[in-house]
Amino acid sequence: MRSLKIILLSSAFNGLTQRAWLDLRQSGFDPSVVLFTDEATVCRQIEAADADLVICPFLKDRVPQQLWSNLDRPVVIIHPGIVGDRGASALDWAITQQARRWGVTALQAVEEMDAGPVWSSCEFDMPAEVRKSELYNGLVSDAAITCIRDVVEKFTRGVLPAPLDYTQPNVIGRLQPNMKQVDRAFSWHDCARFIKRSIDAADGQPGVLASIQGEQYYLYDAHLDARRGLPGEMLAVQDDAVLVAAGAQSVWVGSLKRKAQPGEETFKLPARHVLAGRLARVPVLDSSIAHQAFNEQAYQPIRYRECGDVGELTFEFYNGAMSTEQCQRLVAALRWAKARNTQVLLIKGGRGSFSNGVHLNVIQAAPVPGLEAWANIQAIDDVCQELLTARQLVVSGLTGSAGAGGVMLALAADIVFARAGVVLNPHYKSMGLYGSEYWTYSLPRAVGSEIAHKLTEECLPISAIQAQQWGMVQDIGPRCPSAFSAWLLQAAQGALSDEKYAAQRMRKATIDLEPMDRCRQNELAQMELDMVHNRQQFAEKCRNFVFKRKACQTPQRLIAPWALARKGELVD
Numbered sequence: 001m002r003s004l005k006i007i008l009l010s011s012a013f014n015g016l017t018q019r020a021w022l023d024l025r026q027s028g029f030d031p032s033v034v035l036f037t038d039e040a041t042v043c044r045q046i047e048a049a050d051a052d053l054v055i056c057p058f059l060k061d062r063v064p065q066q067l068w069s070n071l072d073r074p075v076v077i078i079h080p081g082i083v084g085d086r087g088a089s090a091l092d093w094a095i096t097q098q099a100r101r102w103g104v105t106a107l108q109a110v111e112e113m114d115a116g117p118v119w120s121s122c123e124f125d126m127p128a129e130v131r132k133s134e135l136y137n138g139l140v141s142d143a144a145i146t147c148i149r150d151v152v153e154k155f156t157r158g159v160l161p162a163p164l165d166y167t168q169p170n171v172i173g174r175l176q177p178n179m180k181q182v183d184r185a186f187s188w189h190d191c192a193r194f195i196k197r198s199i200d201a202a203d204g205q206p207g208v209l210a211s212i213q214g215e216q217y218y219l220y221d222a223h224l225d226a227r228r229g230l231p232g233e234m235l236a237v238q239d240d241a242v243l244v245a246a247g248a249q250s251v252w253v254g255s256l257k258r259k260a261q262p263g264e265e266t267f268k269l270p271a272r273h274v275l276a277g278r279l280a281r282v283p284v285l286d287s288s289i290a291h292q293a294f295n296e297q298a299y300q301p302i303r304y305r306e307c308g309d310v311g312e313l314t315f316e317f318y319n320g321a322m323s324t325e326q327c328q329r330l331v332a333a334l335r336w337a338k339a340r341n342t343q344v345l346l347i348k349g350g351r352g353s354f355s356n357g358v359h360l361n362v363i364q365a366a367p368v369p370g371l372e373a374w375a376n377i378q379a380i381d382d383v384c385q386e387l388l389t390a391r392q393l394v395v396s397g398l399t400g401s402a403g404a405g406g407v408m409l410a411l412a413a414d415i416v417f418a419r420a421g422v423v424l425n426p427h428y429k430s431m432g433l434y435g436s437e438y439w440t441y442s443l444p445r446a447v448g449s450e451i452a453h454k455l456t457e458e459c460l461p462i463s464a465i466q467a468q469q470w471g472m473v474q475d476i477g478p479r480c481p482s483a484f485s486a487w488l489l490q491a492a493q494g495a496l497s498d499e500k501y502a503a504q505r506m507r508k509a510t511i512d513l514e515p516m517d518r519c520r521q522n523e524l525a526q527m528e529l530d531m532v533h534n535r536q537q538f539a540e541k542c543r544n545f546v547f548k549r550k551a552c553q554t555p556q557r558l559i560a561p562w563a564l565a566r567k568g569e570l571v572d
Contacts, residue, residue, distance in 0.1 A: 032560035049563035068109035075109040084173030086114035095201040104143035117161035120150035131203035188232035192249035221254030223299040240270035309343040316350025323359035327379035334386040348397030355406025373531040387412040408437035418464040420479040432536035434526035441519040
């Protein structure tokens with residue numbers, strides 16, 4: 001039987017689409033990607049490819065009639081809702097209404113949105129406290145992959161989808177309206193938990209519109225706090241977040257987007273940056289790990305605890321973006337941790353992404369973006385330097401996906417462990433950058449020069465399994481975040497004596513700093529040309545990323561050879 005030709009039709013090559021692409025390849029398929037640009041182009045590309053099956057992991061646009069009406073080539077929508085649920089705000093309502101169970105449904109596209117026959121479904125228990133982006137990239141992503149596998153298996157066997165039947169008692173989902181800002185609205189007099197849940201349900205996009213000191217902002221990245229004050233009053237600043245009094249408690253708000261005026265575009269930034277002119281009299285809290293006791297419930301972007309010989313440092317930066325100041329705080333924390341009487345230094349991420357490198361939004365907002373980028377890249381290099389030169393055996397835990405400098409930051413450790421299912425993007429070229437973070441030292445050290453060249457030039461994602469096969473990752477732990485954290489700590493403790501890591505320990509004992517320094521200087525010389533002098537259009541690519549410009553065409557690297565023959569509209 002000929003190989004199944006599968007197209008992934010998506011609004012963006014986002015985390016879920018990347019994971020679906022990798023999983024299909026791992027299963028022996030060669031999926032091709034079509035990014036939704038305009039209806040005519042999408043139809044032309046899919047028809048020309050002569051695909052057997054179209055799967056839509058992440059699609060904001062309606063499927064054109066020309067595509068869904070062809071019953072010989074099903075178009076399957078991966079909908080983040082239980083069977084019967086319909087509408088674009090599925091996760092928003094599920095979090096707002098505190099659903100106990102939720103799921104993902106694979107539906108065949110028909111004229112009516114989310115009303116087609118059901119190919120597959122997968123349910124899960126909803127966490128008590130979860131933000132939308134965390135839910136989407138975690139349990140929803142896991143369930144989506146299960147559904148995609150099931151769809152492909154059923155299609156291969158000739159199994160047809162089942163009509164959506166609301167008379168069945170197990171079909172409890174219903175059509176829900178698109179959630180509007182009036183549905184998300186809160187008062188600072190409301191319960192802090194209610195406010196946090198409102199922000200959680202809008203995390204990522206679109207945020208919750210609320211007033212702070214008379215000005216309108218979209219709010220993101222909320223954390224509870226027990227301190228009290230006059231509702232709406234700003235009580236404190238810590239790192240990038242501001243503490244706002246609410247009801248009987250208060251809420252940390254980590255990111256804001258100012259409400260745009262007509263004809264204006266705004267974007268998310270750290271809350272302290274947005275409110276800078278209003279914080280003169282607001283107390284600034286000491287956030288250093290030397291000052292704060294470890295508390296998983298408190299707002300602590302950088303946390304530290306010791307377990308026997310292991311010092312565990314957890315950093316959690318919103319969306320995995322690391323600004324110049326965040327890097328500087330992390331450097332200070334690492335220096336403090338390195339001075340402790342421990343034998344292993346374990347660094348790991350918190351919720352969400354591990355790290356995606358420099359903070360493109362902060363760079364774009366700077367008076368001279370190129371100079372801020374230049375400062376940012378040197379600051380994250382300093383983070384990597386602290387890891388590379390640590391006395392302790394350094395272990396990094398990839399708790400979430402990582403990209404560009406975030407991957408290389410993990411590789412600065414002596415040993416790398418990854419949570420199952422994470423996706424890595426170990427490249428810079430697509431952003432118009434040569435790359436830094438000691439990548440010319442750490443990546444060839446891990447995988448060899450040939451694979452290092454392949455990874456950085458092809459600009460494709462890789463799975464944790466591939467990373468382990470190539471030597472970037474030494475072991476893979478459980479997918480469940482809490483189970484992975486426990487597994488990671490145990491693995492870090494065992495790294496001191498486990499024979500599997502004898503080579504890493506020997507390498508640590510005989511490290512030569514000169515090649516590292518030389519790599520850094522050579523990389524920075526190239527990055528100055530890219531960031532300050534805009535050699536490869538980094539400025540334009542940064543702007544397009546920050547303002548979420550829609551792709552004009554599907555990059556050629558995402559199109560499978562079998563789908564490439566008659567495609568004329570390709571870009572690098």
